[in-house]
Amino acid sequence: MISKQLKSLIKVNMLLLNPQVTDRFRKKGFTGESLTKRLFRQSAISTLLFVLLYGFLMATMDFSKMPGMFTFYVALFILLSFSQSISGIYNVFFAGKDLPNYLPLPFKQRDIFLSKIAVLSLNIVPFTLPMLLVFFATAWRSGMMIVVAVVWSIIGYLAVISANYLICTFLVFGLVKTKLFKKHQNLVMSSLMTISMVIAIGGIMIMNMNADTGSGTDRTPINFLMPLYAVFNQPFSMESLLTWVVLIGAIIILVLILQKFVLPQLGEQLTSVNSSLTSSSRRRKHSKRLSLDQSLDAYNRQLLTEPNLILQVVINSVMVPLIFIISFAFADLSMNFDLKWIGVFFVSGMFLSILTTNQSSLISNLISLDRSNFEFVYSLPISMKKYLNRKFKLGYLFQIIVNLIILIIMALVIKLSWRMVVAMIIGMLLGTYLVCLHFFRRDFRLRSTNWTNITELFNRGGGNIAMMLSMTLNILVSILVIGIYSAGIFYLSSIFSWIVNCVVAAVIIIGGFVYYQNYRQKFWNQLL
Known part of the structure; x- marks a missing residue:
């Protein structure tokens, strides 16, 4: 069950996500619960339109017979999610100016963390939704009932995205604890985001250069993603079962580590980093007359x-x-x-x-x-x-x-x-x-x-x-x-x-x- 504190924090962060849209709805008379519902409804409608558009674009592809295209698109959107998550987590938790206001209030640090991640997801979902459609199209074309295919693909999508969020969270929060970060905060984070960007662009370039499309319909599969292909193309195979075990097991382990090493020190980390950024931003350089x-x-x-x-x-x-x-x-x-x-x-x-x-x-x-x-x-x-x-x-x-x-x-x-x-x-x-x-x-x-x-x-x-x-x-x-x-x-x-x-x-x-x-x-x- 979601606690009342977490619900309240999510609503507050939703209001801050797009201040102009929030003000526009307020001028139309929406306040309180009706305002947050309106914002969620608009987000849901926009997401649905995006899904329908990409669904139309991918309707001609039979991913159940195209493992190469399946692995290519999944790799593409994983790389996009990775780069967006790295920058988003740092922006929301460490570059923002609102978190110090939450910390003195009687909110659980877990709820503060989850509320920020929930709203952050609204920013990252557009970059990864086509992956959900790839999962669904593969499962459905492989003979799975449409309702089961929808549920199966949503579960798979959430599992992959959750694993990505957790890995990116550990990268960012792990770096924050290092002595190098405390001395050179902007340099370290800039380097990390640059590396993530280079990995994303470089990965796509390599996949394109190494693609073998001699058949005219498919390309060379990416081997390490083939177990994920089996999850949707052969859902009841042993390979599919082992993939689920590894994926869910990894998520459970990462969540336990998060609860043990990140959440207990969340307030201390956010306070120290934000105060350092504030003090460094106040330094001024004298210049000559211009x-x-x-x-x-x-x-x-x-x-x-x-x-x-x-x-x-x-x-x-x-x-x-x-x-x-x-x-x-x-x-x-x-x-x-x-x-x-x-x-x-x-x-x-x-x-x-x-x-x-x-x-x-x-x-x-x-x-x-x-x-x-x-x-x-x-x-x-x-x-x-x-x-x-x-x-x-x-x-x-x-x-x-x-x-x-x-x-x-x-x-x-x-x-x-x-x-x-x-x-x-x-x-x-x-x-x-x-x-x-x-x-x-x-x-x-x-x-x-x-x-x-x-x-x-x-x-x-x-x-x-x-x-x-x-x-x-x-x-x-x-x-x-x-x-x-x-x-x-x-x-x-x-x-x-x-x-x-x-x-x-x-x-x-x-x-x-x-x-x-x-x-x-x-x-x-x-x-x-």
Whole structure:
């Protein structure tokens, strides 16, 4: 049974998960129990939509006859869950500013821990739900009754995710106890999250490079995940039974270790780490006199020193799109393309910027990083238009660098010619600018000055479910548009191909100009 304290803590954390959504429901008259129910209902509906979307995408795959694809997708979402869990656990427990407020209250440390993990799960579930669908599809196609397949896959999904949470928890809390962490907290956690990100991206790259798809339908299975495949493909086999025993046994052992070594010292660890972070953040460096523009730029660059901010931006806004692009959209494009294909790759560069610039990007949170300083700057005799323009330039430059790195990685992997790479870079520059306009204005509209950890900023406007839905739809639209455009270029003669390119160029120029003018009138011109 869930205790009343734990229920209360979960409700409080749910309210804090997305403050903007909470305030919106409060303005509509929802309070108390009705407010929390509304928030849970919205989360459930978003999750269901995400499941239906991915269910539709995976409906054509018969995983019961494709062990290679089964193990590939399971490995993909385990790696995603691992990297997200590492950063999420550190953000919620050690980088947040709300936990010290809980500790003096008469709450059990176990309930504080479980409530944070429960709400953290809402952020990580979107990255792993497709794994649940893979489990279900495999069990159902293997002949299991649909109701039994649903229950069987949910149990398996919860077991795998629980094991992942526990392992990540031990990694983070274990590091916190070391002397190295106490001396170099940010360095140690940044290194851990960087390593987890490299493992995730590197793992996906290796799986793609080692894939043998000669059969045209499946790929080489990942051997260490084959016992998990047996759980859903041959649920009553000895291999399946042994897998369940090992998995459940490992979870029980990890829970016992957690109760013995982590929970009893939770309060002490959180207090020491948060106090250290607070004291270190108060250190200031003296600098020489600067002009107004130089001072504004120096201040904006200083915001980037927010603990683990850059890593969080990279993990949430770069790694996830990059992995999805690598996993679902890569093809062998090593052939030499004629110049008539330049428009296709220009548009591809624009779509790349749409996929990699989202609510977790730096440009989408740069205004809110000011916290209460925003109101202070607003009260000064400084042009707000000029102030925000300096911010926008910094965020745009940062996003260009990020997108350029991703584009170069993609170009090397798919062996693009330099002419097509240049076309993609130019398209990326234009697309990044237009998308940055949207997300910069969105940050101004949804700006938050009292956030406790960076995850709250990323969750504005729908959270990770909305981000993953948007990303998936963007990938589908990108594939559709680029596919139609490529087919036209491929089948048309050279002259008609250039006519199509000119039409597309005209549409992009006119559409981009109208888009820019709209934001200039409705945003920039409204600032003084």
